[in-house]
Amino acid sequence: MTEHFDVLIIGAGLSGIGAAWRLQDQRPGDTYAILEARSAIGGTWDLFRYPGVRSDSDMYTLSYPFRPWREPESLASGDKIRRYIEETAAEAGITRHIRFDQRVVRADWSSTDSRWTVRTADGSVLTCAFLYGCAGYYSYTEGHQPDFAGLSDFTGTLVHPQFWPEDLDYTGKRVVVIGSGATAVTLVPAMAADAAHVTMLQRSPSYLTALPNRDVIADLARKALPPKAANRVARAKNILLTQGFYQLARRRPQLVRRALRGMAVRYLKNPEYVDEHFKPRYDPWDQRLCVIPSGDLFQVISEGRASVVTDHIDTFVPEGIRLRSGTIVEADVVVSATGLSLLPVGGVQLAVDGEPINIGQHAAYRGLMLSGVPNFAYCIGYTNASWTLRADLSHRYVLKLLDHMARHRYATATPTAPARSGRPLIDLSSGYVQRALDKFPRQGDRDPWIVRQNYLRDVVATPRADVTRDMTFTHAPVPEKVAS
Incomplete structure (x- = not known):
């Protein structure tokens, strides 16, 4: 018999665990499961294992508002973030609801039955009344890899x-890292x-800003206040600053x-070097700003252990990379930090009453x-602030919608399309975003079809939002009586 749930959550990363916690807390009677494509909790923070992997958002805003961050670092390592997510799931009893190695490949909505039928790669079939995709927005199976000449x-x-x-050992070797983004x-x-x-x-260069690895205000608050109150102080301060x-x-x-x-000149003491390698052509926040903890990148450059070359690749050669200028950068190891491949809803194919859904054609x-x-x-989280800030608002809105449907005994809630759509959902000029614009929905020309990158506005407006606006509700079909 096919298992049925009130809610199915796709993804057991930062967003999925947060959604499950909110669901359990607000609607404890609902049945749910989390379908996780991989064999572990953590999502991004379990996938990425490269040296130094860390958050570039402070942990007082990246952590859950219902579970304070207790570690000393404000910019935390990937393994600590992964452990934090795992502990949150275990403490709340969420882990037992996770189905690991269950990659969702298709979800079909039936208006007749008012339910989703969800299929996974191994052939499992489940149904649910509401489907919530918390799988982020990029591909776990492939990153962006340019086709370099001469590779x-x-x-x-x-x-x-x-x-x-x-097993990669780069000790004592010459390393070239291609890229200038967060990775x-x-x-x-x-x-x-x-x-x-x-x-x-x-x-071309990216904008960088150096932030301390420890938060002085948070440390002071922890000494004077209980953990939850101290976390609220640090969280509020960082939200206002960012x-x-x-x-x-x-x-x-x-x-x-x-x-x-x-800031770069103060660290590197060389204005000419800064202007050559750290002076982007675009304006700040046209692309996401890169954070460097305690100026560590500037420090290793100043010490001569690292350097920056700004040029285009002509071709790979046996000993390294030849640039358009003719210079050869010798390398034993080349790291292609060339970006991500974006993929909405974990690549799940959606269909409504047999009609496939092209997400890029929806608002x-x-x-x-x-x-x-x-x-x-x-x-989907913010591009200009911590992912979790927007994710948690989304969870709370979804639950508000579910509460409304339960009170009025509605079976379905369907957003009504606006007159026209306009800007992309993710409004950044970064290459990895521009390559995937057609895969994502567009924004509309009025509320509630506009997506603002403004947490201070959203945190006030979202809890008060009218869930009935531009939303069509229906009751469950009444079963036909069988003539006796």
Whole structure:
């Protein structure tokens, strides 16, 4: 017999565990399961195992509001984040609801039955009244890998950070890290501790900001207040700072440009070097800002253990990489930190009454549902703040919708499409985003079809949002009487 649940959650990472906690807390009578494609809890934080992997958001906002972050670091390592998610699931009794190695490949909605039929790669079939995708927005099976010319001639080792080999030994070797994003600026100082030298090879610079690895305000609050109160203080302070800085960057980009350049010059003591390698052509926050804990990248560059080269790759050669300028950068190990491949809802194929759903042709309702798709929500975090801030608001909204449906005995809730759609859901100029724009829903031209990257506004508006606005509800079909 096919198992049926009130709610099925796709993904047992940061979002999925948070959604399950909220569901248990607010609707303890609901049955649910979490379908996790991999064999472990953690999502991103279990997948990525490259040297130095860490958060680039502070843990007081990346952690769950219902479970304070207790470790000393504000910017935490990947293994500590993974352990935090695992402990949260275990303490709340969520782990027993997880079905591991269950990759969802298809979900079919039946209006006749008012339910989803969910199929996994191993042939399992489950049904649910409401489906919630918490699988993030990028592919776990492939990263973005450019087709570099001459790669077959290279006699060294090429590695992609998403698939880091456990047995890779780069001690005393020459390492080139291709890229200038968050992964690259994490890898360079981490690998510089053991490598002979690390070169960060970038086509163009990214904006970097140095933040302390310990939060002084959080440390003081912990000494004076109970854990939950101290966490609220640190959380509120960091929300105000990050949101304030983002708004300043969008309104006064030249001012923020000068401030970030000044920070780099203070660390590197070389204005010419900074202007060559750390002066992007775009404005701050056109792409996500990269955080470097305690200026570690600048430090290893100053010490001569790492360097930056800004140029385009011409071709790989046996001894390394030849650049367009003609320079050859010698390498024993090349790390291709060239970005992610985005994939909505973990690549699940959705269909409504037999019609396949092309997600890119639908509009985003409150940034968490799809126009014309019943009883389905997906979770995507902020691009300018911690993922969890928006994820938790999404969980709370979904539960508010479920409560409304239960009170009125509705079987379905379907967002009604707006007149027209406009901007992309993820509004960044980063290459990994631009390559996948057609895969994601579009924003509309009015509320509730506009997705704002503003937590301070959302935290006030979302709990008060009208769940009936632009939403069509239906009751369950009444069974036909059988003539006697």
